Amino acid sequence: SQKIEQNSEALNIQEGKTATLTCNYTNYSPAYLQWYRQDPGRGPVFLLLIRENEKEKRKERLKVTFDTTLKQSLFHITASQPADSATYLCALGGDSSYKLIFGSGTRLLVRP
C-alpha cells in the first residue's frame, strides 16, 4: 500500500539556521507533491507544490526539491525564525485522482 514517511521526531534548530525536512514515499508515483504548514489548533495551510517533472521550487525563504528516483522530497527553510515553528506536512497527489495522501508531519522548533 502507499506509504509516506516523515520524521516523527521534532527538529530543533537555532534561529538563523536552515531547517531541512524530509518526506519519503513508497508504492506510489505521484504527479505532484505539496507541503503544508499546521499550527496547533489550526487547519493545514498550503505552502508549495512541486510537480514530478520539476526538480526544485522556491518561494521566498522556502525551497522544495523532488527526486522521483529516490522517491523523496526535501523541504528547506533558510534563515529560520521562531515564527517558523510549526508542524509541516507533505502530501502526494496524482493526475488521475483528486485525493491527497498526507504524511504525519514533522514538528519544527526554532530556538531564538
Place this chain on the structure above:
Amino acid sequence: SAVISQKPSRDICQRGTSLTIQCQVDSQVTMMFWYRQQPGQSLTLIATANQGSEATYESGFVIDKFPISRPNLTFSTLTVSNMSPEDSSIYLCSVRQGAGEKLFFGSGTQLSVL
C-alpha cells in the same frame, strides 16, 4: 483563496451521543472533503461531499457512522454518530477551488469523547 468557517471548534461529548460539525465556505466549490486527524497521525480522508449526490466514503468509513449533508455549494455537515472514545480526534473540512490542486482547510473541530 477560500475562507472556511468550521464549528464547533471543540466539544466534549458523552459516549453514545452524536455531534454535527458544520463547514461554511465563502465561495461556491464543487468538492468538499472531510478529514480526520488522530494524535500524531496523518490526515485521513473520511469522505468527499458532492452537492446534489451522496457522499463518497473511503475504505473504513461508513455512512451510518459519519452521515454527511451537502445542501448547496457553500455548506456541508459531518455527523459523528453513536460516539465512542475511539472517535476522539480532530475533524477537518477542506475544499478545492476550481481545477487547482491545493486544499484549503477549516480550523478543525477537536472532539473528545468520554
